[in-house]
Amino acid sequence: MSWVEIIVLGIVQGLTEFLPISSSAHLRITSAIFFEQDAGASFTAVTQLGTEAAVLVYFAKDIWRLTRTWVVGLWDKSVRPSLDYRMAWYVIIGSIPIGLFGFLFKDQIRSAARNLWLVATTLIVFAFVLAFAEYWGRQTRLLKNFTMRDGVLMGLAQAMALIPGVSRSGATLTAGLLLNLTRETAARYSFLLAIPAVVMSGLFSVPDVFDTSGHAPSGAQMVVATVIAFVVGYAAIAWLLRFVAHHTLYVFVLYRVALGSLVIALLMTGTIAAT
Known part of the structure; x- marks a missing residue:
């Protein structure tokens, strides 16, 4: 891989x-x-390890508080009714679906699921699902109202993002x-939920990333790509939390439909290959 490709893809990872x-x-x-491969x-x-970092x-403060409370709560029953202790369990249990499905379908995820016809279609279809959720959701429940049912259902939803185009955060x-x-509550749990799955996936994939002969990146x-993703990703977190607190998600719906439609047009004209 060229250094231009590494830098561009690192920025794209951090931004998106x-x-x-x-x-x-x-x-x-x-x-x-842009790079034909x-x-x-x-x-x-x-590179997701950079954004998860x-x-x-x-x-950091939230993660330390949740971790400390969870560890203490394993022995101290008085801590267990607290939101921090319960939230730690919600993150742990909510991470199970994506880990399980990722292991079972790892070969398909790395091959068939990356077909651009599927990616483009998924971008568009799930744009309308997101639009429906934005329109229908009453956004009345805060983090203090979060339950195990919420954690499990959002964990199952996260597992769908193993298909490129769905979007884990989406x-x-x-x-x-x-x-x-509320959007902010969902976004905060989404960030925490991503940590176990993405870190494990990234570490598991480190040996594989260098196996592609001819196009393999160097160490x-x-x-560099991971560091770039970290820097850009950090800025993206701060921006998104401010954005979702005051704006709807319809702009992302329109963007997804436009991008998916563009990819389909490029595929139909033979400008890019599906695989």
Whole structure:
């Protein structure tokens, strides 16, 4: 891979990871349009370590508080009714579906699921699902009202993002809105929910990212791409939390439909290849 490709894809990963527009789809599409070769699912998984590091830094106080409370609560029953203890369990249990499905369908995720016809279609279809959730959700429930049912359902929604084009944040935000959570509450849980799954996926994929002969990134290139994703991703977190607190998600709906339609047009004219 060239250094230009590494820098561009690192920026794309950081910009799109936390927006409901699918970072994996954007990496796939950017690679097809500008670099004529798929960077691969493993490259995506590893660079996501950079954006998840941004989550760890941005929410460091929250993560430390939840972790400490959870550990103490394993022995101290008086701590267990607290929101922090319950939220830690919600994140742990909510992470199980994506880990399970990711393991069972890892081969399909790295091959057939990256077909651009599927990516484009998924971008458009789930744009309308997100629009429905934005329109229908009452947004009356705050973080203090969060339950295990919410955690499990949003965890199942996150698992759908194994298909490029769905968007992990888009799927969890959609589920949260359908559960009548506020956008900010759904976004905060979405950030926390991503940590276990993405970190494990990234670490698991580190050996695979260097296996593609001829187009494989070097170790230095992967480090640079991941660092870029971290810096850009950190800024994206702060922006998104401010945005969802005061704006609807319809702008992302329109963007997804436009991008999906563009990809379909490029595929139909033979400008880019589906695989």
